Amino acid sequence: MLVGVGIGPGDAELLTLKAVKILEQSAKVYVPGKLAAKLIKPYAASEILNFPMTHDQETLEKHWEENARIIASQARDKLVSFAVIGDPNFFSTFTHLRRIISKQYPDIVITTVPGVSAITSFAARANTQIDHSFEVTDGSENKSKIVLKAVKPRKIAKELEKEGYNEFIYLENLFAEKEHISTVLPEKGSYFSMILARKP
Amino acid sequence: MLVGVGIGPGDAELLTLKAVKILEQSAKVYVPGKLAAKLIKPYAASEILNFPMTHDQETLEKHWEENARIIASQARDKLVSFAVIGDPNFFSTFTHLRRIISKQYPDIVITTVPGVSAITSFAARANTQIDHSFEVTDGSENKSKIVLKAVKPRKIAKELEKEGYNEFIYLENLFAEKEHISTVLPEKGSYFSMILARKP
Numbered sequence: 103m104l105v106g107v108g109i110g111p112g113d114a115e116l117l118t119l120k121a122v123k124i125l126e127q128s129a130k131v132y133v134p135g136k137l138a139a140k141l142i143k144p145y146a147a148s149e150i151l152n153f154p155m156t157h158d159q160e161t162l163e164k165h166w167e168e169n170a171r172i173i174a175s176q177a178r179d180k181l182v183s184f185a186v187i188g189d190p191n192f193f194s195t196f197t198h199l200r201r202i203i204s205k206q207y208p209d210i211v212i213t214t215v216p217g218v219s220a221i222t223s224f225a226a227r228a229n230t231q232i233d234h235s236f237e238v239t240d241g242s243e244n245k246s247k248i249v250l251k252a253v254k255p256r257k258i259a260k261e262l263e264k265e266g267y268n269e270f271i272y273l274e275n276l277f278a279e280k281e282h283i284s285t286v287l288p289e290k291g292s293y294f295s296m297i298l299a300r301k302p
Numbered sequence: 303m304l305v306g307v308g309i310g311p312g313d314a315e316l317l318t319l320k321a322v323k324i325l326e327q328s329a330k331v332y333v334p335g336k337l338a339a340k341l342i343k344p345y346a347a348s349e350i351l352n353f354p355m356t357h358d359q360e361t362l363e364k365h366w367e368e369n370a371r372i373i374a375s376q377a378r379d380k381l382v383s384f385a386v387i388g389d390p391n392f393f394s395t396f397t398h399l400r401r402i403i404s405k406q407y408p409d410i411v412i413t414t415v416p417g418v419s420a421i422t423s424f425a426a427r428a429n430t431q432i433d434h435s436f437e438v439t440d441g442s443e444n445k446s447k448i449v450l451k452a453v454k455p456r457k458i459a460k461e462l463e464k465e466g467y468n469e470f471i472y473l474e475n476l477f478a479e480k481e482h483i484s485t486v487l488p489e490k491g492s493y494f495s496m497i498l499a500r501k502p
């Protein structure tokens with residue numbers, strides 16, 4: 103089993119209890135760099151894998167494939183973690199590894215532990231707050247919309263279809279008792295719900 | 303001193319080590335509801351403040367003012383926490399309290415501890431990932447843009463000014479040793495930088 107573990111934005115105290123637990127239980131922990139290695143040192147020894155800072159797609163793919171092979175060799179019968187700064191599912195090295203491992207080693211179960219992401223935690227350092235809609239961009243095309251408080255899911259989806267969105271996931275009561283996640287959108291949603299909408 | 307503490311999206315294990323520490327050290331902990339009270343129970347007793355679920359601005363203001371008064375009476379000479387689900391700086395009850403306390407009780411120092419937000423952590427539950435630009439909306443007007451990897455801050459700001467943005471904060475190496483936060487934008491930024499842009 104492979105777990106992508108988010109270890110927060112860089113402050114040693116911003117690891118979650120769950121991240122600490124998984125790291126302590128892991129037979130092997132990999133990291134993409136020194137900062138991650140340092141942050142998890144109190145809980146686990148780690149091996150730094152080489153992810154070169156380049157835009158050359160061929161070089162990148164070669165390293166992702168090699169790192170995927172290293173991780174897969176351990177993750178088949180052991181609990182293996184890949185610890186990343188921030189959250190493993192947002193602009194993360196882990197998503198590339200996951201893509202390759204899912205494809206080439208489909209028998210390996212992969213899951214993630216969310217972490218405190220810089221996307222939101224910057225506000226604590228900047229002494230600011232956000233109470234309205236916002237956009238997050240790294241310069242790439244905007245192809246996803248997260249709709250909070252999605253009380254009328256089907257109506258929202260119908261509107262979004264006009265903007266070119268064609269893929270929807272409805273999520274309600276996340277991380278709580280009555281959690282409900284589905285690509286089938288209900289007519290009415292609760293206040294504690296969201297929609298992830300995507301376009302091609 | 304008042305600390306807005308993010309306690310994560312609802313999973314008891316997704317509190318950070320820092321949240322646990324602050325809650326344990328607090329002389330008094332307030333929460334906006336039962337779920338928050340339950341999540342922090344292992345670390346602190348808490349008092350639930352009443353925040354009615356209404357859109358009536360007058361009723362809301364009345365309750366915020368009353369809750370601000372209660373908190374301020376304790377926070378002048380003690381460490382007092384207000385623990386919220388998610389992150390205290392995003393779509394949070396805490397931001398309203400903070401606004402009123404800052405204004406009416408300016409001698410009280412206020413700070414926040416970021417938490418795992420549903421805005422990013424939903425991806426772990428939905429088994430999905432986001433590697434490109436995206437928008438977060440609650441139906442309100444989009445007035446903020448978070449630019450990641452802001453390697454050319456001034457150039458980015460110049461472009462954003464054309465879209466009506468007129469307020470910028472540059473943030474580099476957040477939560478790390480060489481952290482730099484400024485409204486004066488440098489010509490060149492590092493890969494580990496971001497800009498928060500706002501329009502009126």
